Amino acid sequence: MSPVHHDVVVIGGGQAGLAARSPGPAPVLDASGAPIHARGVTPSPGLHFLGLPWQHTRGSALLGGQGRRPAHRRADRGLRRPRGIDAGGDGMSEPALIVVDVQRAFDDPSWGSRDNPDCEGNIAALIEHWRSAGRPLVFVRHDSDEPGSTLAPGTPGNAFKDVITGEPDLLVTKSVNSSFHGEPDLKGWLDGEGIRTIYVCGITTNHCCETTARVGGNLGYDVRFVLDATHAFDRADPFGGLVTAYELARVTATNLHGEFATVVDTATAIGGDPSS
Numbered sequence: 001m002s003p004v005h006h007d008v009v010v011i012g013g014g015q016a017g018l019a020a021r022s023p024g025p026a027p028v029l030d031a032s033g034a035p036i037h038a039r040g041v042t043p044s045p046g047l048h049f050l051g052l053p054w055q056h057t058r059g060s061a062l063l064g065g066q067g068r069r070p071a072h073r074r075a076d077r078g079l080r081r082p083r084g085i086d087a088g089g090d091g092m093s094e095p096a097l098i099v100v101d102v103q104r105a106f107d108d109p110s111w112g113s114r115d116n117p118d119c120e121g122n123i124a125a126l127i128e129h130w131r132s133a134g135r136p137l138v139f140v141r142h143d144s145d146e147p148g149s150t151l152a153p154g155t156p157g158n159a160f161k162d163v164i165t166g167e168p169d170l171l172v173t174k175s176v177n178s179s180f181h182g183e184p185d186l187k188g189w190l191d192g193e194g195i196r197t198i199y200v201c202g203i204t205t206n207h208c209c210e211t212t213a214r215v216g217g218n219l220g221y222d223v224r225f226v227l228d229a230t231h232a233f234d235r236a237d238p239f240g241g242l243v244t245a246y247e248l249a250r251v252t253a254t255n256l257h258g259e260f261a262t263v264v265d266t267a268t269a270i271g272g273d274p275s276s
Contacts, residue, residue, distance in 0.1 A: 093196075094133070094134070094135040094195075095135065095136075095197035096137070096138055096169075096193075096197070096198050096199070097127070097130045097135065097137050097138065097198075098140060098179060098199065098201070098216075099126075099140065099202050100200065100201065100202030100203065100208050100209050101141065101151075101202050101203050101204075101209075102123055102139075102161050102164050102202050103158060103159065103160055103161065104157050104159050104161055105149075105150035105151045105155070105158065106157075106161075107161070108150050110150075111233045112233050112234050113233065113234045113244075114232065114234075114245050115232055115244070115245035115246045116245075116249070117231075119203070119230060119231040120161060122201070122226070122228055122229040123163055123201050123202065123229045124163040124165075126201055126226065126266060126269060127163070127164070129269075129270045136170075136193060137169050137170075138169065138170045138172060138179075139160070139164060139168040139170075139172070140171075140173075140179045140182065141158070141160065141171065141172070141174075142158075143174065143175055144158075144175060145175045170184070170189050177207055177208045177212075178208070179211075179212040179215075180215045180216065180219065181215075187219060190221070195221075196220075197221065197222040197223075197224065198221050199224045199264075199269055200216070200223060200224070200225050200226065200261070202229070203230065204231065204233060205230040205248065206235075206248045206252045209225070209230045209252075210225075210252045210255070213260055213261045214256070214260045216260075217259070218260070222262075223256075223262070224261060224262050224264050225256050225257075225262070226264055226265065226269050227249065227252075227253050227263050229266050229269075230249070231245065232245040232246075232248040233248075
């Protein structure tokens with residue numbers, strides 16, 4: 001059998017390319033080298049709020065110049081990449097969009113400074129595209145059981161933001177970080193629908209979105225993490241310092257890409273991810 005080659009995403013051209021902010025957004029290209037323009041979306045090709053220059057190439061996936069881990073090393077970490085994931089191929093269903101915790105509580109000033117002001121607009125564009133294409137759509141809501149939480153059921157902050165419109169194919173409620181640890185069972189629903197590819201977006205980048213992507217990867221799904229359709233908040237570290245939301249998002253992308261997921265942007269997800 002001939003080897004299967006996939007178009008995947010490359011970030012940067014080395015460690016310097018990863019760390020440096022690009023002077024301006026470079027075009028997002030599809031596999032043929034043509035720019036991708038999503039309807040109603042200002043392409044964020046360099047995931048420009050992170051300053052990461054992006055390009056697509058065939059046959060490899062690199063983050064900051066580092067190649068994918070050998071297959072046996074990924075397997076040691078529980079990452080299983082199913083074959084035949086292409087939409088419509090091998091009887092598989094279309095990929096699902098998992099929209100995580102886009103709730104009003106996160107507008108509360110107590111959360112502090114955030115990154116990526118385009119997050120909500122990109123989420124809205126993804127939802128519109130998924131719904132118009134007839135693809136499966138999952139909303140996830142965090143129903144906190146912590147006393148005094150602004151995300152607790154019955155509080156104004158528990159409600160979805162206005163960008164979450166219409167009815168999903170599945171609504172999952174949870175009280176932990178992972179969307180796979182809620183009700184009803186997300187894995188059971190995905191498997192019942194024959195879905196092997198999921199796109200993850202929502203709030204926050206480094207908590208519930210990242211956890212959902214990690215668990216999804218460990219469960220064997222092909223996970224696409226739509227980084228510019230997430231946002232984070234500045235966070236105090238254990239040593240008396242502050243880690244910015246920008247840096248947390250960059251580290252999340254680094255942790256996930258090639259290990260648990262493929263990091264993509266909204267324009268790629270809407271324009272037709274060339275790595276699928």
